[in-house]
Amino acid sequence: MTEELKTYLLKLMGTVEGLHAIAITDRDGVVIVKVTGQMAPDPALRPPFLSVFGVMAEQASKMGIGSNKRIINYYSTYQTVQVNHHPLLLHFIADKNANTGLILELENELADVLKEINKVVGMM
């Protein structure tokens, strides 16, 4: 199943120009599945980076405007799009010029996959 999932994620990754990596983690940033391209920045795929989003989303949810859904960060060379899909977190790492809107649309494409992973995570 993991291999099939990785193949699917790689296919999705290819649909957005400049998208370098997709990672699905639990809320602590533990990687469940991840696919990377050659240009993916290594630090953005390590636990210290991935685990921060869970905390950020939690803090951002305290602003009094509802729970935090997505955080988009633009850096000098890369952008990260992180989606809170409780209890899973979705991380997209892309080139700074990549189409952010298209990356956000991938969230809908991944809805079924996330539902399946949710079931597995729920059993643990």
Place this chain on the structure above:
Amino acid sequence: MERTLEMQLEESIHNPGITGVLCVDNNGLCLGAKGSAPLKACGSISALAGQAAKLANPNGPTPVICLESEHGIVLIKKTDKLTTALFKSS
């Protein structure tokens, strides 16, 4: 701040046959929408305009993309920092 854009969008939607209008920035993020324009399509609209611009003469004006379907027509035009999509009923 976005009052001018809102006014322009409001003006566009009042043209006959127009059902929705959408403005997207170069990152594919929505700047404004009126009518029945699907907000989910923001990224695709920006990407389509970008791809079409590559096919056209780089020194000439950017092309207007016209997508026709059974339910209506979508006209997409990219300018310097903005892509606009008009949704028309057929």
